[in-house]
Amino acid sequence: MSTAERPLLEVRDLVVxxxxxxxxxxxxxxxxxGRIVTLIGPNGAGKTSILSTLCGLVAPQRGSVWLDGREIAGWPPHRIVAAxxxxxxxxxxxLGRMTVEENLILAGELKQPAAALRPAIERQYAQFPVLGERRDHPAGSLSGGQQQMLAFARALLARPRVLLLDEPSMGLSPILVKQVFETIAAIHRAGTTILLVEQNVRLALSIxxxxYVLERGQVVLHGPPGALTVDERVKAAYLGG
Ligand SMILES: Nc1ncnc2c1ncn2[C@@H]1O[C@H](COP(=O)(O)OP(=O)(O)OP(=O)(O)O)[C@@H](O)[C@H]1O
Ligand SMILES: [Mg+2]
Incomplete structure (x- = not known):
């Protein structure tokens, strides 16, 4: 196995x-x-439950989660972010009534030493200029696409090695969906490993x-996107036949 194939995140026999x-x-x-892995499946399959458990918001009933070789299941969220x-x-x-900047400060204070926070926020404004322009606006006044950028910026403040994305295209117009996927590709090119939960299966498989296909809390299919896109079950259930 090459270093590029080393599992940075590994989940074993997780029960929630x-x-x-x-x-x-x-x-x-x-x-x-260094990879993008996608987790797809119908409503209620357990996708959000998996991501919530990985980042410490929900305690697993059973199973293990390894991040870079360390067992993190049961750790509190701030420790997982730091890891x-x-x-x-x-x-x-x-937080809709707070400004863009306040949203970033609040998230950042939990994640970094105070001295590192200002440069971390400026880094996000450089990556997402529209957020810098609107730093003093209430986050609730941003468009759906801009709010998604803010959600990305907030998660990126701590410079994660693994980014978990839960339905990032939800509720966005096709043009904004395209932008969100360009952002995901850029974050990935910059060196971040990604676990993507996405309802737009075609787009998720393309990137x-x-x-992994999850149904009723279990993995029912796993493979490279090329194989899944020609799988009759995947075509019928997720790609419009
Ligand atoms: N906080 C909760 N309390 C009780 N049941 C929950 C809770 N969160 C999720 N569930 C249930 O757990 C199951 C999995 O839900 P989950 O939100 O993980 O699915 P999902 O794949 O993310 O679905 P969606 O595509 O709708 O986002 C569902 O049956 C759901 O009703
Ligand atoms: Mg969900």
Whole structure:
């Protein structure tokens, strides 16, 4: 195995339950360093539950999560961020009444030493100029696409080695979806490993190196996108036949 193939993130036999609802039922997956891996599946399959568990927001009932060789399952979120993994959550979760800058400061204060925060924020304004221009505007006044940029910037403040993306194209027009995917490609080119949950299966498979299909809390298919796009089950269920 070359260094490029070393799994930076490895999940083994993950089980996540909410009371009696078993949302994730023994999922194993591997995200090699430097790759984009996509996780697709229908509503309620358990995709968000997996990402929430990986970044410490939900405690797993069973299973292990390894980040760069360290077992992190059960760690609190701030420690997981410090260890190199950040989440862009489903629905973006920006604080609408706070300014763009306040959103970044609040997120950054949890993630970095104070002296590093200003340059970290300026780095994000350089990457997303529209956020710099609108730094004093309430985040809620931004367009959906701009709010997604803010959600990306917030997650990138800590310079993650692995970025978890939960439905980044949700609710966006086709032009903005294209922009979001260009942003993902740019973040990846800059050296970040990505685990992408995405409802736009065609687009997700076009950008990914490896793909997992999740149904009812279990991985039902796993392989390179080229193989999945010609798989009859994937074509029928996700690519419009
Ligand atoms: N906080 C919660 N409490 C109870 N049940 C939950 C909770 N969050 C999710 N679930 C249930 O767990 C299952 C998996 O949900 P999850 O949100 O992980 O799926 P998903 O694949 O992300 O779906 P979507 O495509 O709709 O975002 C569903 O049955 C859902 O109703
Ligand atoms: Mg979800």
């Amino acid at each position: 339950s909410y009371g009696h609802v078993e949302a994730v039922r023994g999922v194993s997956l591997s995200v090699p360093e 190199g993994m950040s989440l862009v959550p489903e629905g973006r979760a920006v 990914a190196d490896d793909a």
